[in-house]
Amino acid sequence: MIVFRWLSILGALLLAVFTGGVFYFSLRESAVWNEAAGNVDERGMPAVFDGFVERWNRSVERELRRELAAGEQQRELLTVSRGEGDGCRLAERERSVERLRRRLEEGDHIRVLPLEKMPSGLEWHTGMEEPEIGDPRAVKGGQVRLWINTPFPGTLRAFGPGSENFFNYSAIDNVWIPLVGLHPETFRPIPGLADRWAVSADGRTVFYHLDPEAAYSDGRPVRAEDFLLNICLRTSDAARDPFWTALFRSTFDRITVYGDSVIALTVPSPRPLLPYMACVDFHPAHPGFYHDFNALFLERYQWKAAPNTGGYMVVPGKIRQGERITLARVKSWWAKDRKYYRYSCNADQVEHVFVNLENKAIEMFRRGDLDMMNIRKPEIWEGKLELPEVHRGYIDKYSLEAGYACPPYGLYLNCSDGMLRNTDIRKGLAHAVNMGMVIDSLFRGNMRRLGSYMEGYGDLTLPLKAPEYSKKKAMEYFARAGFREMGEDGILKNERGERLCLELTFADSSHVMTNVCSIIRQEALKCGVDLKLDPLTYSVCSRKVFEKRYQAALWAWPLDTPFPRLYETFASELAYDGRGNSVGNTNNIFAVADAELDAALDVEREAPDYPALKEALHRAQKRIHDLCIWIPGWREPYTHIACWRWIRWPESPTRFCSPRLYNPLESHLYWVDDKMKKETQDARRRGIPFEERHEVIRLKDRDDPLRPSSGE
Structure with a gap:
């Protein structure tokens, strides 16, 4: 969920130096990495990176040509059919085909050019006019011990199966420094790894100039090519994480590296807050740390933590399995005296106690x-x-x-499931879920029922009302789906004798979710549907959900700021491949593929200004509501x-x-x-x-x- 995908680079398993209990790295240790990295080229890049740019460009071109052929075929079919709503779909398809043609004409998706090829006449911005963040009274030192009531993470990897865990979200995404940050009060861009940036005249390309002092926690300087290495690693077959391939290909029309210090990201169309939004998921990867990246990556790096660019690092020697993970302040942090970071990361150690x-x-x-x-x-x-x-x-x-965006708790429904493909089943289930009783009895009325999937975004949120609990309405929808006969056990059956039975998966990390699901099950039984409870540990539950092996799941994850990116959660291309097979390990855990929703998401992704973004998000929220793929839960x-x-x-x-x-x-x-x-x-x-x-x-x-x- 920024995107919200809770994946980014986490700390490193390097030689640690402890001075006064504080964890930091030295330049000497960086040299140790280089000496140990035997499987690297003369640039210090892992062997897996050799030839990557050429392979990637060929792969992207093939995929674009395939998509273009399919798009032209669909356009011709829509032109002939002229059915209801085809005019709108035809216009959307025309835009999609035109975009694909333009991308093919622009040539290579990734370019590596010398710094001298940089365009001239750019207007650079530094973001240094924003107010200070934090408090000058803040002092460095001490230890903070935090209570963590989520399950202990199953891995410290920043990507790959199992990396979508709450610890990685809070201790990685909120530690790494992006190319450009967002001021927490004014919501305007501020410098991060880039000390300045510029936007092209057509509003589609952002040029980021790396801060000369930007470095990883072990002291190694961050180079522009490291960002390409990150793409190489995350899209590798060894990572088994197809989300990133779809993300990089769909988000950027072009990625250009100029020398060691400038990165240019080109997006399909101008967007609000483009300097920040373009680079949200664009991070570097430490070449020395990944020197032996290969097919054994998932196992070999399970409990390794990569060097990062933020003020805290995981202390390898202080990981106590199942109990606690300690982050320690990087004393030699390159940004420790920078305006927007100098009053942050104050405690010497932050101990996460599970x-x-x-x-x-x-x-x-x-x-x-x-x-x-x-x-x-x-x-x-x-x-x-x-x-x-x-x-x-x-x-x-x-x-x-x-009064801000909170995780959208609720029942997430898998549309690739044989029974839940039927919209009437989903709508009947929505009326069979008594979320009001959960809030009133279990939460003592201290929670509020959600309506829209993305509440807390001001007027970007479309006010919607959650389906009411109603036995009458639930059974009407179930009847439309063919479940009309009540069995002796009180469960509805269809004419083939199949019971209306669904599995409800949830992470049983505390009795709260168990109690929530028990209430939901008991109330659903009154409506003729049997919800079989499937309590799992968080890691197992997460894996089952992201692999789309579940039917219904009680779930939630954080949403992005300053506005949501629904495309990454609901786009069809993140649900099915070109042959119609379900794709696992993407954010589209609903496995929803809907042309009308896709059309709204395409506009959302390319909205050039606030009014266009608002209109697209309203359309998407309404369609999500109508498809009933998410049954609203609660917010705090x-x-x-x-x-x-x-x-x-x-x-x-x-x-x-x-x-x-x-x-x-x-x-x-x-x-x-x-x-x-x-x-x-x-x-x-x-x-x-x-x-x-x-x-x-x-x-x-x-x-x-x-x-x-x-x-x-």
């Missing part, structure tokens, strides 16, 4: 073995935090109003944080994070006040209380930089 038993986590927190808890359950926030340490002011509580109106009072936050609009992000800890703007820590621990021993603190932070309405002002 505890599935809530009572155990609360007790650890009360004892001071955890510094911070991000709390989602109402019964914990309202009940189990009624602790003396809270009442005496040793632990602070913050409630952040969640507040995000709650409890922390010992020595955890400090900036006194600024970005004190927690961008209001468009879900987890307030993702900003890494907090710090540890050692003086306050000693004061608190001493007061606690002596029984001296402080004032109890529970701060409710209500987010003010703000203008979206993408939205035209009232005067336009």
Whole structure:
């Protein structure tokens, strides 16, 4: 989910130097990598990269010609048929064919050119006019121990099967520095790995100039060719991750590298916030780390962590399987003095403590073995935090109003399944799911029912109403699908005697989801449908969902900012290959392939301005609603944080994070006040209380930089 795909490059398994408990790398260790990397060429690139650009260009050309032939054939069929709605589909097909022709005429998809070939007359931007991020009072040092109640990750790989886990999302995507970032308050581009950027006159190409000091955590400089290596690795057969092949081919019309310092990304059409949006999923890969990349990649790199460009690294020696993973601040981080990063990544170490038993986590927190808890359950926030340490002011509580995009919890339906291909079955199931009872009884009314798949994006969100729980409506739809006879067990049957039975898959990491699914099953039985519960560990559940071997799944994942990218979740090409076979390990876990939805997604992907983007997203949301491939679940109106009072936050609009992000800890703007820590621990021993603190932070309405002002 940026895209939201929770994949990016995570820390490295290198020789670590510990000074005062802080993990950092030296240039000497970079040399060790180069000496060990026997399977590299004279440029220091892995052998797998040899000839990649030529192979990739030939492959892309073949695919474009195949798509063009298929598109022209479909256009001719639409021209002849002239059926209802064919005029609109014909226009969409014409645009698609024209785009494919243009791409073929432009030549190679990837070009490697000398720096002298750079176009002249470009207008460069630095983004240095935006306000400071964080707080100058922030100090470096200390340790923060965070409670993590998601399952322990099954791998530290940044791509490949199993890499879509919550830890990789929070500890990788929110640590790596992109080419161009987005200011969390103004939502305008700021420098990242690139110190400046320029947009071509036609608005389709962004030129990124790499910061000369940009480096990986081991000190090796980042080069433009490293970004091509990343494409090579992620699209390799050894990675078994077809998502990336489809993404790179469809997102960019052309990728050009000029020397070692400039990258140009060309997209099909101008887009809002193009300098940021074009590079969201475009990262470098460390050549030395991947020196022996081959067919054994998945097994060989299962618990290795690649050097990254951010302020934190995984500490290999502090990984305790099933229990904790520690990130440590990179002392020699190249961006540590940069304007937008100098007040972030303040704690020396951030220890992620995986505890599935809530009572155990609360007790650890009360004892001071955890510094911070991000709390989602109402019964914990309202009940189990009624602790003396809270009442005496040793632990602070913050409630952040969640007026921003949150993960869309709900039932995700697999349209490639024989039974769920039928829209009436899906619509009947939507009316058989009593999500209102889940919210009222299990969540004590503290959650809110979702309507649209992408709520929390202002007027980009199309207001939609979730299907009501109704036995009458559910059975009417089931009857349309042929399930009319009620069996002795209360389950509907069709004329062939087949029972209306579906498997409901979910990650059984806590009793919450088990209880949610139990309520859903009991209420669905009243409507004549039997939902067989399929509780799995998160890693197994994730693998089953992404391989599209499930029927229905209780699921959610983070959405992207500053606006969603629905194409990457609902596009047909991410569901089926050219022969109509289901494609696994892509974000289209619905396996939905719908021409009308695709048309809206194509416009969304190429929308040149805010009004066009809004119109396309509204169309897509309406179609998702009509297809009923997702049964709306719930969202949390507040995000709650409890922390010992020595955890400090900036006194600024970005004190927690961008209001468009879900987890307030993702900003890494907090710090540890050692003086306050000693004061608190001493007061606690002596029984001296402080004032109890529970701060409710209500987010003010703000203008979206993408939205035209009232005067336009």
